Amino acid sequence: MPLDLAAVRAAHARIRPHIRRTPVLTNAALDAAAGGALFFKCENFQETGAFKARGATNAVFSLTAAEAARGVATHSSGNHAAALARAARLRGIPAYIVMPSNSAQTKIRNVEAWGGRITLCAPTQQAREETCARVVAETGAAMIHPFTDERVMAGQGTAVLELLEELPDLDVILCPVGGGGLLAGTAIAAKALRPAIQVIAVEPAAAGDAARSFQAGHIIPLDHAATIADGLRTTVGVPNFAVMQRLVDGVITVSEESIVTAMRQLWDTLKIVVEPSGAVPYAAVLAGKLPLPGQRVGLILTGGNVDLDALPWIRR
Amino acid sequence: MPLDLAAVRAAHARIRPHIRRTPVLTNAALDAAAGGALFFKCENFQETGAFKARGATNAVFSLTAAEAARGVATHSSGNHAAALARAARLRGIPAYIVMPSNSAQTKIRNVEAWGGRITLCAPTQQAREETCARVVAETGAAMIHPFTDERVMAGQGTAVLELLEELPDLDVILCPVGGGGLLAGTAIAAKALRPAIQVIAVEPAAAGDAARSFQAGHIIPLDHAATIADGLRTTVGVPNFAVMQRLVDGVITVSEESIVTAMRQLWDTLKIVVEPSGAVPYAAVLAGKLPLPGQRVGLILTGGNVDLDALPWIRR
Numbered sequence: 001m002p003l004d005l006a007a008v009r010a011a012h013a014r015i016r017p018h019i020r021r022t023p024v025l026t027n028a029a030l031d032a033a034a035g036g037a038l039f040f041k042c043e044n045f046q047e048t049g050a051f052k053a054r055g056a057t058n059a060v061f062s063l064t065a066a067e068a069a070r071g072v073a074t075h076s077s078g079n080h081a082a083a084l085a086r087a088a089r090l091r092g093i094p095a096y097i098v099m100p101s102n103s104a105q106t107k108i109r110n111v112e113a114w115g116g117r118i119t120l121c122a123p124t125q126q127a128r129e130e131t132c133a134r135v136v137a138e139t140g141a142a143m144i145h146p147f148t149d150e151r152v153m154a155g156q157g158t159a160v161l162e163l164l165e166e167l168p169d170l171d172v173i174l175c176p177v178g179g180g181g182l183l184a185g186t187a188i189a190a191k192a193l194r195p196a197i198q199v200i201a202v203e204p205a206a207a208g209d210a211a212r213s214f215q216a217g218h219i220i221p222l223d224h225a226a227t228i229a230d231g232l233r234t235t236v237g238v239p240n241f242a243v244m245q246r247l248v249d250g251v252i253t254v255s256e257e258s259i260v261t262a263m264r265q266l267w268d269t270l271k272i273v274v275e276p277s278g279a280v281p282y283a284a285v286l287a288g289k290l291p292l293p294g295q296r297v298g299l300i301l302t303g304g305n306v307d308l309d310a311l312p313w314i315r316r
Numbered sequence: 317m318p319l320d321l322a323a324v325r326a327a328h329a330r331i332r333p334h335i336r337r338t339p340v341l342t343n344a345a346l347d348a349a350a351g352g353a354l355f356f357k358c359e360n361f362q363e364t365g366a367f368k369a370r371g372a373t374n375a376v377f378s379l380t381a382a383e384a385a386r387g388v389a390t391h392s393s394g395n396h397a398a399a400l401a402r403a404a405r406l407r408g409i410p411a412y413i414v415m416p417s418n419s420a421q422t423k424i425r426n427v428e429a430w431g432g433r434i435t436l437c438a439p440t441q442q443a444r445e446e447t448c449a450r451v452v453a454e455t456g457a458a459m460i461h462p463f464t465d466e467r468v469m470a471g472q473g474t475a476v477l478e479l480l481e482e483l484p485d486l487d488v489i490l491c492p493v494g495g496g497g498l499l500a501g502t503a504i505a506a507k508a509l510r511p512a513i514q515v516i517a518v519e520p521a522a523a524g525d526a527a528r529s530f531q532a533g534h535i536i537p538l539d540h541a542a543t544i545a546d547g548l549r550t551t552v553g554v555p556n557f558a559v560m561q562r563l564v565d566g567v568i569t570v571s572e573e574s575i576v577t578a579m580r581q582l583w584d585t586l587k588i589v590v591e592p593s594g595a596v597p598y599a600a601v602l603a604g605k606l607p608l609p610g611q612r613v614g615l616i617l618t619g620g621n622v623d624l625d626a627l628p629w630i631r632r
Binding site for chain 1: 339341360361365422580583584586587588589590620624625627629630
C-alpha cells in the first residue's frame with residue numbers, strides 16, 4: 001500500500017476505536033502576542049500521553065494474526081515504546097521494548113504500566129539497533145520501527161487529518177522533527193488535503209540534523225544531541241527524509257532556551273502539561289522565526305510526558 | 317431576584333458570550349483506581365484560569381449603566397480579582413482590587429494584566445474588608461463581594477449547569493468550599509436539576525471551618541488557615557452557609573499531603589495544570605473518603621493558576 005492520503009485515512013478508520021480525538025486549544029493572549037491565529041492540536045492528551053499511540057496502534061492492528069502471535073518489538077526513548085506496549089496489550093500480544101538507559105523515568109514507568117518487556121541499552125543509535133535486532137532474532141517478534149515504518153507514518157498522519165477536518169483553512173502547520181515519522185505522515189496528509197498549506201518542520205538547534213540534511217540534500221547524521229527535547233534526539237530516517245524533500249517547505253531550528261520558555265508559557269497560559277519536544281513548534285513562534293502576520297497556524301503539541309520532579313525552569 | 321435555578325440560567329445566558337464552555341475530562345486509569353466514574357469539569361481552562369470568571373462576569377453585566385459607570389471593587393486573594401478585572405475591562409469600566417500582600421505572584425500579575433487597580437493589604441479578613449470599604453467610599457464603585465454576592469453565586473452555578481447538561485445522570489458532585497460562592501451556586505443548580513444528586517463540599521482540614529460549622533449548625537470562623545489551597549483560606553459566608561445547611565449533603569476535609577498528591581496525579585495523568593484548591597475534590601477521592609463503588613462523580617477543577625517556580629512537590 002503506498003504511503004498516501006488513502007493510507008492515512010485507512011489508518012484513522014483502523015485506530016479510531018483505540019485512540020482519542022484530541023482537542024484543539026486556542027488562546028487570545030497567545031494569538032495577540034504572535035500576531036497570528038494559533039491552533040494547538042493537543043496530542044499530550046492522547047492515550048499514553050503522546051501522538052505515538054496513533055502510529056503504534058496502526059502498525060499493531062495492521063499485522064496478520066500469524067504475525068501478531070509472535071509479538072512486536074521496537075527501540076524507543078519512551079513515547080513510541082509506551083504506545084507500542086499499549087497497542088500490543090489491546091491486541092493481547094507481547095511487546096519487547098529496547099530503551100536507552102538515559103530515558104526519562106516517567107517514560108520507563110509508562111512502558112512498564114502497559115506491560116512492555118523492557119531491555120535497557122546504551123544511549124546510542126547503534127546500541128539501540130543492535131539490541132533490538134537481537135531481541136527480534138530471539139523472539140520472532142515483528143519489528144515496529146518508531147519512525148521508518150510506513151504503518152507508523154500513516155498512523156501519525158491522522159493527527160493532522162483530524163486538525164484539518166476541523167480547520168480546513170489553515171495556512172501553516174508547524175511540526176517537530178526527530179526521526180521524521182510524524183513529519184512524514186503530517187506532510188503527506190496535509191499536502192494532499194490542502195496543497196497550498198505550508199508544512200514547516202521545527203527541531204532543536206542542538207539536534208539540528210534535519211535542517212542541515214534538508215539544506216545539503218542528503219542525510220547528515222547526528223553524532224551528538226544535547227537537547228532537552230528527548231523525543232527529538234534521533235537522526236531523520238531515510239524514507240522520512242525522502243518525504244521531507246518532496247513535501248516539506250522548510251526547517252526551522254530553535255534554541256534550548258526558547259524551548260524551555262515556550263514550554264513554560266504553554267503551561268502558564270493554556271494550563272496544560274507539554275513535554276519539551278512538544279513545545280518546539282511554539283518555540284519557533286516565540287522566537288519570531290516565522291512570517292506570521294494574519295496567518296492561521298496549526299501546531300502539533302506532540303506529548304505531555306514530563307518528569308514533574310525535574311522541570312527545566314527550576315534549579316535545584 | 318431569588319437565588320434559584322432560574323437565576324443560574326439567566327446568569328448563563330448573560331455570561332455565555334464572555335466565558336468558555338469548559339471541557340469535561342475523563343481517564344480510564346483514574347476511574348479504575350477510584351472504583352467509580354470520574355468527570356472532571358475543567359474550570360482551569362476557564363478565562364482567567366478559574367471558575368471565578370463566571371460569577372464576576374455575571375455581576376458586572378447585571379449592573380445598570382449608572383451603577384457600572386463608577387466601576388467595581390472587591391477584595392480577593394487572586395482568582396476573583398482577575399475575573400472581576402477582566403469583566404470590568406469587557407464592560408469598559410474600572411476595577412478596584414484589594415489583595416492580601418501574601419497573594420501568589422502569578423495571581424497579582426494576572427490582575428495587572430487585565431488592568432485591575434490593585435491595593436495591597438495585610439493578609440487578614442478584617443484588613444481586606446476595611447481596605448475595600450475605604451476604596452468603595454472613595455470611588456463610589458459597586459462592591460462585588462467574592463462569594464456573598466448573589467449575582468456571583470448565580471454565576472458560579474453555571475459550571476455545574478453545563479456539567480449536568482452533558483451528564484444528567486451524575487450521582488455525586490464534589491465541590492471545594494472556601495467562602496462558599498461556588499458551593500452555593502452549585503448546590504442550587506444541581507439540586508434543582510436533579511434532586512437525587514448528592515452535593516458534597518470538600519475543604520482542607522487546615523481550613524476546616526465549613527465542616528466544623530456544618531456540624532455545629534452555626535458559623536465557626538476560621539482564625540488561621542495554613543493550607544496550600546490559597547483559594548480556600550476564607551471562612552464560609554453567611555448566605556453561603558444558609559444555602560449549605562439547606563442543600564448540601566456533607567462536608568469532607570482532606571490533608572495537605574493528600575492535596576499535593578492529588579494535584580500532582582492530575583498533572584501527571586490528565587496532563588493539565590490544576591492549582592491546589594482545584595485538586596481538593598480529587599484529594600477526597602484519593603483519600604478514600606467517599607463510598608464510590610460504581611458511582612458517577614462530577615468534580616469541579618476550580619482553577620489552574622499556579623506559580624510554576626514553586627511547585628509543592630519540589631523541595632528547593
